[in-house]
Amino acid sequence: MILCFSACGNTALVASRLSERLTESLETITSNTPKVFDVTVHKRIIWAFPIYSWGLPLEVIEFMKTVELQGGEQLPHFMVATCGDDAGLAHIMWRRIMKERGWRPISAHTVIMPNTYVSLPGFDVDPADVAAAKLAAALGRTDRIAHAIKCNSPIDDIVKGKFAWLKTRVIYPLFMRFLVSPKPFAVSDKCNGCGLCSRVCPAANIDIVNMHPHWNNRCTMCLACYHHCPRKAINYGKATKSKGHYVAPESFPESTSETTPSKV
Numbered sequence: 001m002i003l004c005f006s007a008c009g010n011t012a013l014v015a016s017r018l019s020e021r022l023t024e025s026l027e028t029i030t031s032n033t034p035k036v037f038d039v040t041v042h043k044r045i046i047w048a049f050p051i052y053s054w055g056l057p058l059e060v061i062e063f064m065k066t067v068e069l070q071g072g073e074q075l076p077h078f079m080v081a082t083c084g085d086d087a088g089l090a091h092i093m094w095r096r097i098m099k100e101r102g103w104r105p106i107s108a109h110t111v112i113m114p115n116t117y118v119s120l121p122g123f124d125v126d127p128a129d130v131a132a133a134k135l136a137a138a139l140g141r142t143d144r145i146a147h148a149i150k151c152n153s154p155i156d157d158i159v160k161g162k163f164a165w166l167k168t169r170v171i172y173p174l175f176m177r178f179l180v181s182p183k184p185f186a187v188s189d190k191c192n193g194c195g196l197c198s199r200v201c202p203a204a205n206i207d208i209v210n211m212h213p214h215w216n217n218r219c220t221m222c223l224a225c226y227h228h229c230p231r232k233a234i235n236y237g238k239a240t241k242s243k244g245h246y247v248a249p250e251s252f253p254e255s256t257s258e259t260t261p262s263k264v
Helices: 010-022 058-066 090-101 128-150 164-178 196-200 224-228
Strands: 002-004 026-028 036-038 045-050 068-070 076-083 104-112 185-187 206-209 212-215 234-236
Touching: 002 010, 010 026, 010 045, 010 076, 010 128, 045 058, 058 090, 076 090, 076 128, 090 104, 090 164, 104 128, 185 212, 196 206, 196 224, 224 234
Parallel strands: 002 026, 002 045, 036 068, 045 076, 076 104
Antiparallel strands: 185 234, 206 212
């Protein structure tokens, strides 16, 4: 079974491919996902999620700490995380929660995908050619990970990047404490109240009030609302003005030209 958290589609794309290659069922992690699963018929548990600031998304941490996997005490667990460039020591965080729950982690893997974080100066979606190259490389990478999981390989295959300890042990806690806030979100007069932002929010954090989105206090900073907005009416303060938007394709395309980020 694959338990997948995805906001802009990168992780969903990888998880879907893994599901096909490994013949695994795919369950999406949202605020409405059941917290009890009977896993007696499954061979393994695969945790698929994006890396946020070189750590795990809050929604994933909460789900991992509260979900009950009945009948799966001896099942092997695997981590497959998507990241724009590197993951720091996120796999260590994942293994720590595995230990707390008494589960059996086997190996952790990362897949580099197009960048989606745009909420700070200096961060933007990838240029078109870079995004296309990442998607092209990710297909083969995902298939190799599927093979490693099928073989129960115990070898972690992680792109940690430089200064991994600093990123995960210092920057990640600061990011989660001070920069995971829905307060800067705002909409321009381009908003027509379609409600798509509310429907794509995995944390069910957005209500539509008087034909405009209202952000509550359960934000996980996934930026699904920003990237999916068809009118590009959502901004995160001034940080996202004139920055790009990206939503992953539903499947790995033969040609990635159609997946290029758009600029506003």
